[in-house]
Amino acid sequence: MKKILLAAMFGLLWAANCAVAQPAKPAEDPDGSAVNTDNEAALSDVSIVLDLERPSDTDIILMRNGDRLTGTVLNESFSIRTSYASLTLNNRIIAGIDLEGGENNIESIITVNNNRFSGFIDDPMVVFRLQSGTQIEIRREKILTIIFRLREAERRNIPQNQFVILNNGDYFSGRILNDNLDVATTYARVPIDLGTVESLTMIGGDRPLTTVQMVNGDVIQGVLETEDINIDLDIGDEVGIYQDRINTLYCRTGFIPEDILARLSGIPRSIDEDFESGDFSDLGWGFPHAAAWSIVGGAAEGSYCARSGSIGHSQRTTMGFTADTTDFEAISFAWKLSSESCCDHLRFYIDGNEIAVFRESGGWNQVSYPVTEGSHDFVWSYSKDGSVNHGEDCAWIDDIHIR
Numbered sequence: 001m002k003k004i005l006l007a008a009m010f011g012l013l014w015a016a017n018c019a020v021a022q023p024a025k026p027a028e029d030p031d032g033s034a035v036n037t038d039n040e041a042a043l044s045d046v047s048i049v050l051d052l053e054r055p056s057d058t059d060i061i062l063m064r065n066g067d068r069l070t071g072t073v074l075n076e077s078f079s080i081r082t083s084y085a086s087l088t089l090n091n092r093i094i095a096g097i098d099l100e101g102g103e104n105n106i107e108s109i110i111t112v113n114n115n116r117f118s119g120f121i122d123d124p125m126v127v128f129r130l131q132s133g134t135q136i137e138i139r140r141e142k143i144l145t146i147i148f149r150l151r152e153a154e155r156r157n158i159p160q161n162q163f164v165i166l167n168n169g170d171y172f173s174g175r176i177l178n179d180n181l182d183v184a185t186t187y188a189r190v191p192i193d194l195g196t197v198e199s200l201t202m203i204g205g206d207r208p209l210t211t212v213q214m215v216n217g218d219v220i221q222g223v224l225e226t227e228d229i230n231i232d233l234d235i236g237d238e239v240g241i242y243q244d245r246i247n248t249l250y251c252r253t254g255f256i257p258e259d260i261l262a263r264l265s266g267i268p269r270s271i272d273e274d275f276e277s278g279d280f281s282d283l284g285w286g287f288p289h290a291a292a293w294s295i296v297g298g299a300a301e302g303s304y305c306a307r308s309g310s311i312g313h314s315q316r317t318t319m320g321f322t323a324d325t326t327d328f329e330a331i332s333f334a335w336k337l338s339s340e341s342c343c344d345h346l347r348f349y350i351d352g353n354e355i356a357v358f359r360e361s362g363g364w365n366q367v368s369y370p371v372t373e374g375s376h377d378f379v380w381s382y383s384k385d386g387s388v389n390h391g392e393d394c395a396w397i398d399d400i401h402i403r
Contacts, residue, residue, distance in 0.1 A: 338391035
């Protein structure tokens with residue numbers, strides 16, 4: 001429901017703006033030559049999984065009754081039914097299995113190449129040989145977590161191609177098979193050659209609003225018209241994913257977002273945006289209106305901040321990103337507004353729900369709001385009413401932290 005609300009909100013904003021204005025294959029380049037990843041961390045071992053360190057000499061099963069068993073998992077593979085595909089994974093490419101379920105009874109598998117697949121695991125029994133040599137069968141319903149031992153050279157022959165993040169929190173790497181994606185902008189239907197793309201960020205449901213960040217620095221925004229994204233997974237299976245399930249496609253070979261790397265390595269992390277990079281590339285920002293936000297000076301801290309786009313009466317300018325806030329408690333940010341205090345406002349939304357409305361107050365202000373676990377859309381929108389210009393008629397945002 002939250003995603004539907006956000007999609008509806010962005011759809012209305014867009015319309016209003018237009019109205020008024022088995023072994024895996026080595027990675028290869030198109031010419032057939034092997035490619036080298038530019039992210040060494042992407043090829044490092046997953047030494048910590050599900051908040052537990054993987055030993056090199058034993059597998060571990062944590063039981064729901066509190067027992068801890070060490071030994072060897074004998075199942076050759078595990079099958080999982082996700083919302084987009086049914087996968088069977090050899091246990092030698094699995095780093096951990098989470099069977100805790102949670103309120104939606106969703107289970108997940110983490111692979112040795114930093115991929116996460118969630119859904120329902122079909123295997124009714126886990127066959128386990130204890131350290132003593134005794135072999136037992138355990139009903140999956142009695143297990144919380146399975147940690148697989150860290151094997152030598154376990155990533156050998158597994159490539160690291162493009163990286164995909166889904167709206168349900170899953171993420172995985174693979175080779176995107178679509179040669180082109182079609183994006184309908186306010187001025188033309190544009191075919192996008194993925195070989196020239198840094199990333200695509202999608203906000204909303206069916207026919208999502210899409211921000212395409214090109215390798216050369218260009219930005220193209222519009223509605224994604226290509227329905228299915230076909231991906232040859234690095235772990236060996238091929239899947240077709242409908243557009244509304246996708247959050248972000250990172251098209252640069254070997255790239256993994258820093259928050260994913262930090263989460264899998266067990267490093268304490270946060271999600272931070274201070275705009276000091278001088279662009280919007282860090283969090284996969286989306287801008288559903290022609291009047292996109294920009295990076296300017298005059299920051300709350302440092303050198304740079306984000307400034308709302310230039311708009312006229314009865315218009316708005318919006319920016320937003322999606323983030324997984326698992327293990328986090330709050331989002332904070334600095335804001336400033338120069339506008340007609342009665343009628344021109346900056347609004348902050350989480351998942352389409354209006355959290356705060358800001359009015360002109362002079363200088364920079366700092367605010368913080370609680371967040372819950374899961375994937376959430378964070379959106380800032382500055383809007384003007386039908387008359388009167390005042391001040392600079394814009395808003396500024398800086399120092400965003402999710403911790």
